[in-house]
Amino acid sequence: MNPGDALEPQTYSVLRADLVRYAGASGDFNPIHWSDRVATAVGLPGVIAHGMYTMALAARAVATWTDGAEVVELGCKFTNPVAVPDDDTGVDVVVAGTVKSVEDGRVTIALEVTCEGAKVLGMPKAVVRA
Numbered sequence: 066m067n068p069g070d071a072l073e074p075q076t077y078s079v080l081r082a083d084l085v086r087y088a089g090a091s092g093d094f095n096p097i098h099w100s101d102r103v104a105t106a107v108g109l110p111g112v113i114a115h116g117m118y119t120m121a122l123a124a125r126a127v128a129t130w131t132d133g134a135e136v137v138e139l140g141c142k143f144t145n146p147v148a149v150p151d152d153d154t155g156v157d158v159v160v161a162g163t164v165k166s167v168e169d170g171r172v173t174i175a176l177e178v179t180c181e182g183a184k185v186l187g188m189p190k191a192v193v194r195a
Contacts, residue, residue, distance in 0.1 A: 066131075066172050066195070072162035075126040079114055079147060080155035087118045101151065113146035119158060119185055123178050126160035127191045130174070134193040137171065142187035147180045156180055162191075170195050 084098050093115055096103035104112050124139055149156055161177040176189035 066164045070164040072130045074159050074161040077122045077158050078155045079149050110148045112149050116143040122158050123160050123176050131193045136193050138192035141189035144187035145185045147185050
């Protein structure tokens, strides 16, 4: 990897069933992640993916690009929700990356995480061991 390299975008489909599995694994059973009634009552467009699940998809892309290199830093801000429809298609989250720097045995990757063309994570970044 070299500074300026654009990494192959990775696309991940998110279904309601994924949210159920993530809730069980994480212990986050907030009803905004499974109930349209509750989600819309609090002003959301419908059921939304867990922010940490969306961040985990970014980490999955990093692992793919780096062949599982050790991640020493992964961070972002949760800026927009990923609305997940109640159907068999779900919604796609796309993770793109650009190598920002390679120094001191570390690769810094600026990420762009989008859903339906909108950025869903703010300032996402990963640092891995080279």
